[in-house]
Every structure is written in structure tokens, then in C-alpha cells.
Amino acid sequence: MSGDAPAIEASGLTKRYGEVLAVDDFTFSVGRGEVVGFLGPNGAGKTTTMRMLTGFVPPTDGTATIAGHDIFADPLAARRAVGYLPESPPLYPEMSVEGYLRYVATIKDVPRRVRREAVDRSLERCGLVEVRRRVIGALSKGFRQRVGLAQAIVHDPPVLILDEPTVGLDPIQIQEIRSLMADFAAPGEGETPRAVILSTHILPEVEAICRRVILIHQGRKVIDQPLSELIAGGQSLEEVFGRETSRDISAGAEGAMENAP
Amino acid sequence: MRHVGTVAGREIRSLFVSPVAYVVLTLWAVLAGFFFLSNLIAFQTELVRMQQFGAFDMVRTVNLNDHLIMPFMGSMWIILIFAIPGVTMGLFASEKANGTQELLLTSPLTIWEIVLGKFLAGAVFVLLMTAVVAFFPGILFVYGDPELGKTLSGLLGLLLVSLTYVAVGAFASSVTSNQLIAFFLAFGVLLLFLMMPFIAELGATRGALGQEATAADLMRWLSTGSHFEQLLRGLVDTADLGYFAFVIGTFILLSKAAIESVRWR
Ligand SMILES: Nc1ncnc2c1ncn2[C@@H]1O[C@H](COP(=O)(O)OP(=O)(O)OP(=O)(O)O)[C@@H](O)[C@H]1O
Numbered sequence: 248m249s250g251d252a253p254a255i256e257a258s259g260l261t262k263r264y265g266e267v268l269a270v271d272d273f274t275f276s277v278g279r280g281e282v283v284g285f286l287g288p289n290g291a292g293k294t295t296t297m298r299m300l301t302g303f304v305p306p307t308d309g310t311a312t313i314a315g316h317d318i319f320a321d322p323l324a325a326r327r328a329v330g331y332l333p334e335s336p337p338l339y340p341e342m343s344v345e346g347y348l349r350y351v352a353t354i355k356d357v358p359r360r361v362r363r364e365a366v367d368r369s370l371e372r373c374g375l376v377e378v379r380r381r382v383i384g385a386l387s388k389g390f391r392q393r394v395g396l397a398q399a400i401v402h403d404p405p406v407l408i409l410d411e412p413t414v415g416l417d418p419i420q421i422q423e424i425r426s427l428m429a430d431f432a433a434p435g436e437g438e439t440p441r442a443v444i445l446s447t448h449i450l451p452e453v454e455a456i457c458r459r460v461i462l463i464h465q466g467r468k469v470i471d472q473p474l475s476e477l478i479a480g481g482q483s484l485e486e487v488f489g490r491e492t493s494r495d496i497s498a499g500a501e502g503a504m505e506n507a508p
Numbered sequence: 509m510r511h512v513g514t515v516a517g518r519e520i521r522s523l524f525v526s527p528v529a530y531v532v533l534t535l536w537a538v539l540a541g542f543f544f545l546s547n548l549i550a551f552q553t554e555l556v557r558m559q560q561f562g563a564f565d566m567v568r569t570v571n572l573n574d575h576l577i578m579p580f581m582g583s584m585w586i587i588l589i590f591a592i593p594g595v596t597m598g599l600f601a602s603e604k605a606n607g608t609q610e611l612l613l614t615s616p617l618t619i620w621e622i623v624l625g626k627f628l629a630g631a632v633f634v635l636l637m638t639a640v641v642a643f644f645p646g647i648l649f650v651y652g653d654p655e656l657g658k659t660l661s662g663l664l665g666l667l668l669v670s671l672t673y674v675a676v677g678a679f680a681s682s683v684t685s686n687q688l689i690a691f692f693l694a695f696g697v698l699l700l701f702l703m704m705p706f707i708a709e710l711g712a713t714r715g716a717l718g719q720e721a722t723a724a725d726l727m728r729w730l731s732t733g734s735h736f737e738q739l740l741r742g743l744v745d746t747a748d749l750g751y752f753a754f755v756i757g758t759f760i761l762l763s764k765a766a767i768e769s770v771r772w773r
Pocket residue numbers: 264267268269287288289290291292293294295296
């Protein structure tokens with residue numbers, strides 16, 4: 248029963264680009280109601296992991312299930328269950344905000360009779376009501392980012408995957424987006440909780456909204472802990488981040504150390 | 509397959525807010541008018557000359573279809589080689605450049621829905637182009653009596669050639685994120701298709717293609733021109749229709765493979 252399955256269950260996810268091992272044997276799971284932060288330096292493999300979960304690139308090895316649907320066995324159902332904001336928002340500059348969201352709702356299989364409602368709700372949630380008829384190409388960067396976010400939630404998916412969602416937003420909007428993510432994961436009575444994964448380089452953002460942190464370094468998971476435990480000893484997230492990512496843990500580096508005199 | 513129309517609808521709307529669609533359609537209509545007029549003038553001059561020389565037997569054999577509509581549609585065919593790559597260059601390339609490919613491929617769409625949707629959008633556009641061309645022989649039906657069957661079969665030929673070019677152009681657009689490269693790649697492939705019979709001729713006379721002329725025959729068969737000519741003459745043969753279906757199908761399959769390969773790189 249997919250309703251009881253964890254929102255995301257990844258096992259042994261691996262992605263190789265030629266010689267580059269972008270993600271290496273990555274296993275984790277995310278439950279409903281959780282907001283998980285993906286942390287890691289540039290090139291750590293955050294985007295690649297998200298792309299595998301969303302079906303944009305297939306893993307070289309390993310697999311994952313989204314809301315109980317295997318990304319290989321039932322790719323359409325898995326993709327239907329995900330809302331995804333890529334690193335650069337996937338927008339058609341010539342479309343109006345509203346027209347674009349209606350299009351996305353259609354290809355995400357939102358039934359025709361509730362499509363209008365779905366578009367209105369996501370416009371409202373992302374603060375886009377005033378610009379709904381504007382052409383996307385004429386919007387400021389921050390507003391385009393909001394349209395990208397609106398696109399990710401328009402079909403009300405059980406799993407939300409956001410790649411650096413607050414880039415380019417003003418402080419007030421960042422606050423709103425953060426509370427949106429929190430509401431999305433743990434909504435009011437009667438609504439089913441959802442799962443959110445976001446990648447970010449802003450550590451205070453993680454402290455503000457994530458209950459759990461997954462730190463990725465050179466394609467590997469080095470930390471997977473509730474935030475409260477991670478900073479329990481009085482150490483700051485910066486300190487943990489700095490310590491964990493200063494070590495070279497790549498396969499090549501290990502070999503080099505073993506061979507060293 | 510229910511999202512083929514969704515993908516096509518968005519593409520057509522985008523095509524019509526961009527200048528490309530209007531530039532191509534306007535140029536197409538202007539050139540059609542120009543070639544129709546010049547063929548009409550040539551037709552009249554020919555008639556007058558024949559009458560002057562008292563060649564009344566020949567005058568009787570002269571008809572609107574063979575001496576006006578056919579050369580007119582033949583001219584429009586050549587323009588297609590420039591016009592269609594302009595229409596199709598953005599089909600897939602712009603999705604890659606915008607990053608919207610990531611949206612398409614992470615949505616519950618099948619690759620077939622994406623590829624056929626794009627092709628359908630191009631098909632609707634060339635249907636419009638064919639309608640523009642149809643307008644001119646249409647005038648002749650008011651003032652003269654061309655054969656309807658022959659005219660319609662010629663228009664069908666023009667449409668099939670256009671659809672073939674859309675398939676080629678879609679493929680060119682699927683292998684790059686640069687629209688200019690997509691344009692010239694499509695143009696190059698279409699030019700090659702156009703020159704195939706000449707290359708075959710050259711090879712056959714030089715004997716470079718071997719004793720059996722199978723290679724030359726194959727090249728002649730592959731070129732669009734001979735099949736189009738049959739239709740222009742009013743000969744609707746399943747072999748020619750099969751040719752168009754074969755080439756369109758091949759290039760749609762190639763586009764699908766190219767889009768799919770994004771996943772497997
Ligand atoms: N399409 C690709 N082809 C080849 N290598 C790639 C490709 N995409 C990513 N990589 C490599 O995979 C590794 C992980 O990249 P990824 O984009 O996942 O990192 P990231 O954690 O998202 O970094 P950032 O914080 O800069 O966004 C990098 O070494 C990158 O060069």
C-alpha cells in the first residue's frame with residue numbers, strides 16, 4: 248500500500264559520469280512529515296542525487312522508491328508523486344505565469360475539473376496572484392524563482408524536491424518560502440503529511456527548517472542525523488560542515504594513502 | 509498518449525508568440541504570390557507565342573495543371589528547404605536551452621508523448637503553409653477549369669514533403685541545444701536529400717558505384733523529388749506514400765532515440 252510507504256527510500260544509489268563518480272552508494276530514507284536538508288560543498292553530488300530521484304537521469308546502480316513506486320518499475324507513478332524545482336527553474340519565458348502553471352498541472356496529470364483550483368492555490372501560496380497574467384520572461388529573478396516553486400507544488404505531490412530553492416529571493420520571501428515548506432511537510436488536521444528534501448548552501452536555513460541533515464561529500468553520505476543531535480554538543484553547523492568536508496574521502500585518495508610509505 | 513495534444517498545443521502557442529512563425533509564414537505567402545504570378549506570366553507568354561506561330565495543336569495540349577500549377581508547386585518545394593528548418597529548429601533545442609527539458613523528463617510523460625507532440629505541432633504549422641499555397645490554384649478554379657484531382661494530389665505531395673522535412677528538422681533539433689546549429693544541420697540534411705539523384709547520376713556515369721546500379725538506385729529512391737513529382741503528376745501510388753511514411757517514421761524514431769539518450773549519458 249503506497250499510502251504507508253516511506254516518502255523516499257533510496258538504496259545504493261550510484262551515478263558515474265565516465266570517470267567521475269558523482270554519487271557513490273547512497274542509501275537513505277525520508278518519512279512523511281520530514282524536512283531534510285542536503286548539505287555539501289560544490290560538486291558533492293546533491294543535484295545528481297535529486298536528478299536520480301526525480302527520474303531525470305537513471306542511476307548507474309541502485310534504485311529508489313517514491314511514495315512506494317519504484318523509479319525503474321513504475322517510472323510514471325514515481326514521477327507523478329514528485330514536485331521538483333531544479334537548480335535553474337524550468338520556465339518558458341514567452342508564457343504567462345498562469346498559462347505556464349496550467350500547462351504544468353496538465354502534464355502532471357491534475358484532473359481537468361480541479362486544475363483551475365490547483366493553479367489558483369499554488370499562485371496564492373507562492374505570492375504570484377498579482378503577476379498571474381504577466382509574461383514569465385519579464386519577471387525579476389526572484390519572481391521567476393517563485394514561479395519555479397509554484398510549478399513544483401501545483402499538483403500537490405507527496406514528495407517535494409527542491410534544489411537550492413531560496414537562491415535569488417529577498418529576505419521576506421525567504422521567510423515565506425521557509426514557512427511554506429514547513430506547512431507543506433506538516434499541514435493541518437486531516438491532511439496527509441508530505442516529505443521535503445532541499446539542498447542549500449545556507450546553513451542558517453537548515454537550522455531554521457530542517458529536522459534532519461544529510462551531509463554529502465565527494466558523492467558519499469558522511470552524516471545523516473537529526474539536527475538536534477548534530478549540534479547537541481554545542482558545536483555549530485559550520486564547524487561540523489567544515490570538519491567533515493575538509494577530508495578527502497574519494498576512492499582514489501584512499502588508495503593513495505594506503506600506498507604511501 | 510493523451511498528452512500528445514498538450515505538448516503540441518503549448519508548442520504551437522509558443523511558435524505564434526515568437527517572430528519565427530510570422531516571418532516564415534509571411535515570407536512563404538509573399539514568395540508563393542511571386543512564384544504564382546511569374547509562372548502565370550510565363551504560361552501566358554507561351555500561349556501567345558504558340559498562337560502567333562499557328563501551333564494550334566500544341567495550344568490544345570497546353571493545360572493549367574501541367575504548365576502552371578506543377579511548376580508553381582515545384583518552386584515552392586525548393587523554398588521548403590529553407591523554411592521548414594526555421595520552424596523546427598526550436599522544437600527540442602529550446603527546451604534544452606531553457607532547462608525545461610528537465611521539467612518534461614521529470615513529469616509523468618512518456619518520450620513518445622513528447623516526441624509525437626512536437627511533431628504534431630510542426631505538422632499543424634505546415635498544414636497552414638500548404639493551405640496558403642492551395643489558395644493560389646484555388647483562384648484558377650474561379651477563372652478556368654484545372655483538374656481537381658491533379659491539383660489535390662499535388663497539394664498532398666507538398667504536404668507530405670513538408671511533413672518529411674519536419675521530421676528531419678525535429679531530429680536535427682533533438683541533437684543540439686543550439687537553434688542555429690539545428691537549423692543548419694536540418695538544412696544540410698535536406699540539401700543532401702535534394703542532391704541525391706545528381707550524386708547518383710555522377711556515380712553511375714563514372715562507374716564509381718559499381719557495376720550493379722543498386723547504390724545509385726537506392727539514392728534515387730531516397731531522394732524526395734521523384735516521389736513528389738509522381739504526386740504532382742496526379743499519380744497517387746502507395747509506393748510513393750510508403751516512401752514518405754518510411755522517412756517520416758525513421759526520423760521520428762531517431763528523434764526519440766536522441767531525446768532518450770539524455771537519460772543514458
Ligand atoms: N552531466 C554531467 N556530466 C558529467 N559530469 C557531471 C554531470 N553532472 C554532474 N557531473 C559531476 O558530478 C559531480 C556532482 O555534481 P552535482 O551537480 O551533483 O554537485 P552539487 O552537489 O549539486 O554541487 P553544487 O553545490 O555546485 O550545485 C561533479 O563532479 C560534477 O562535475
